[in-house]
Amino acid sequence: MTDISPRQTHVTSADGTAIAVTVTGQGRPLVVSPGALCAAQDWQLxxxxxxxxxxxxxxxxxxxGASADSPDFSIEREQEDIAAVLELAGSDAILLGHSYGGLVTLGLALRQPPAGFILYxxxxxxxxxxxxxALAPFEEAVEKGDLDHALALGLRNFLKLPEEAIEAFRREPVWSVRAxxxxxxxREVRAMDAFGDDLERFARLETPTLLVVGELSPPWLTDTSRRLKRSLPNGSLVEIPGQAHDAYLTDPAAMAEAILPFALKPVSAMGDRRGDITGTGGRC
Structure with missing residues (x-):
């Protein structure tokens, strides 16, 4: 019987940074680029x-998590990290990017289109x-070591969560982990702001793409995904009922049900659109 239990491995990124990867399961590979306050363990469910x-x-x-870091941080370095994991996973891998990790994968996909693409x-x-x-008071709180306050500021000002949602989150055990x-x-929020608001550059991205939104997610995030879908020539969208920005934690069965019909399509059905399109792309 094939062992489908989780196992950790590492890849070396282009700048020599060691990137940890947790591999679970059997079948078609799915490479996950987590969001800003998450690591591989958050995707285990x-x-x-x-x-x-x-x-x-x-x-x-x-x-x-278990990955190394480098003082030379940029979203381009993070794209190289994901590219190294895609090479490990194989040419038929589906690429999934969540939140800030979705921006990392969007930039990479313009240069190196995956076989299939999921954006949450x-x-x-x-x-x-x-x-x-809002970055200045956030960074001041971090510098003072007041990470609880920093997290509250970020949730309020970056994600635009309502106060009642922040207070409910504060009572959960995972609060200290996120803090x-x-x-x-x-640095990731700075990369978000520098990413630019031009969605038309993604009209050149012909990779079949599934956009995932939660019914209860912040409206600005779901609106952004719906607008992005209109820019993608092969985009589709699925909404997960009763869930928000973290369905992979709160209802992994529902998220699996939402993405499996797309992710298990044969490469031939998706279309082989993995050629280099750097020459037609804008700045990512």
Missing amino acids: LADALAPHMSTYAVDRRGH EPPVPVHGPVGGA SMTPTWA
Whole structure:
């Protein structure tokens, strides 16, 4: 019997940084680029749900989990990290990007289109800067070591969560874990704001793409995904009822049900659109 239990491995990115990857399951590979306050372990419930059907390669992005970091941070370095994991996973891998991890994968896909693409609420700043003036007080709280306050500021000002949602989240055990990750959030929010609001550049991305939104997610995120879908020539969208920005944690079975029909399509059905399109792309 094939062992589908999780196992950790590492790849070496283009700049020499060691990137940790947790591999779970069997079948078609799915490479996951997590969001800003998440690591590979946060995707384990979904990986377990997918294990009979897919091999999930959940990435610890640089500076998170068991991955190393580098002082030379940029979203381009993160794209190189994901490219290294895609090479490990194989040419038929589906690429999934969540939140900020979705921006990382969007930039990569313009240069190196995957066989298939899943985007879960990427925060393209079409409604204005994600951080903007709110970055300064956030970074001050981090510098003072007040990570609880920093997390509250980020949830309020970056994700635009209502106060009642923040207070409910504060009572959950995972609050302290998310707070511990806030020191890397500022650089990622800066990368979000620098990403640009031009959605038309993605009209050249012919890769079959599934956009996933939660029924209860912040409206600015779901609106961004719906607008992005209209820019993609091969885009489709699925909404997960009763869920928000983290269905992979709160209802992994529902998320697996939402993505499996797309992810298990044969490559021939999706269309082989993995050639290099750098020459037609804009700045990512």
